[in-house]
Amino acid sequence: MNTTRTVSLIGAPTDIGAGHRGASMGPEALRVARLGERLGARGLQVIDRGNLQGPLNPWLPPENGYRHLSEVAVWNMAVHTAVRQELQAGRVPILLGGDHSLAIGSISAVADHCRDQNRKLRVLWLDAHADFNTAEATPSGNIHGMPVACLCGNGPAELTGIGNHAPSTSPHVFRQVGIRSVDEGEKRLVREAGMEVYDMRHIDEVGMKRTMEEALADVDENTHLHISFDVDFLDPSIAPGVGTTVRGGPTYREAQLCMExxxxxxxLASLDIVELNPAYDKRNQTAKLAVDLVESLFGKSTLIR
Known part of the structure; x- marks a missing residue:
């Protein structure tokens, strides 16, 4: 790992797209778990940009199938601008969420950057959920269930139009790993889009090693690899601090192997850490685990390999 790399921490303290309050406290929980210091100890230069500002969560019911659409758009435009600036300066942006709707802003920024640099984009979506819902398919209207759909152009103009290109991405840039909860209407949308999904059954059948080999198969020196890490990817027995727990996720060792x-x-050129919800956590253990896994993403391993 090149020791001169600089990472930028960007806090986005909002639960505007979620169905539970509390993900707004995620950035501070990651800082309390010493994310910056731990990455610094890995030889990275770490810049903490502090927290972005945005509208408060009005906690209203959905309108026309979307909850808090205008507020979600404002937050995502702020994220887009911040992530884009760090990429243009040659740094590795790490978005500290916040809920997963914020990936619309971060990944649209990464996609714009890849077009500028003529690089191939690959997004690894580590999550219990496919997040490919639409207003018609969603039971809740919570936009944190829609970011992949919006990035692929399937959503309201306020969200699909963030960035310099609409749609920002296409389904073929995504590899979804750890999926185990997909709404009924969403299943059809995922299938029609041709999304590459490595669900928990796939991981059970072939193992995490083979799954990750498949997901990373054509990553090369011209690939910008973006990781969108929803903490509910992990089994809730090891990561209780999320608002949307789904049993049967990757174990600690499977998650470590994935990251390594x-x-x-x-x-690895950009990262989201989202849906950490300290209100559901036990003594910040989920934040500490997330930091541990992110260290592995940046090269920590048991032995020098």
């Missing part, structure tokens, strides 16, 4: 194999590519 991503690090082995040497292509």
């Amino acid at each position: 194999m991503i690090a082995d590519t040497g292509r």
Whole structure:
């Protein structure tokens, strides 16, 4: 790992797109778990940009199938601008969420950057959920269930139009790993889009090693690898601090192997850490686990390999 790399921590303290309050406290929980210091100890230069500002969560019911659409758009435009600036300066942006709707802003920024640099984008979506819902398919209207759909152009103009290109991405840039909860209407949308999904059954059948080999198969030196890490990717027995727990997720060792194999590519160039909800956590253990896994993403391993 090149020791001169600089990472930028960007806090986005909002639960505007979620169905539970509390993800707004995620950035501070990650800082309390010493994310910056731990990455610094790995030889990275760490800049903490503090927290972005945005509208408060009005906690209203959905309108026309979307909850808090205008507020979600404001937050995502702020995220887009901040992530874009760090990428243009040659740094590795790490978005500290906040809920997963914020990935619309971060990944649209990464996609714009890849077009500027003529690089290939690969997004690894580590999550219990496919997040490919639409206003018609969603039971709740919570936009944290829609970011992949919005990034692929399937959503309201306020969200699909963030960035310099609409749609920002297409389904073929995504590899979804750890999926185990997909709404009924959403299943059809995922299938029609041709999304590459490595669900928990796939991981059970072939193992995490083979799954990650498949997900990373054509990552090369011209690939910008973006990781969107929803903490509910992990089994709730080891990571209770999320608002939307789904049993049967990756174990600690499976998650470590996943992160170490991503690090082995040497292509990690941007990262979201989202849906950490300290209100549901026990003594910040989920934040500490997330930091531990992010260290592995940046090259920590048991032995020098």
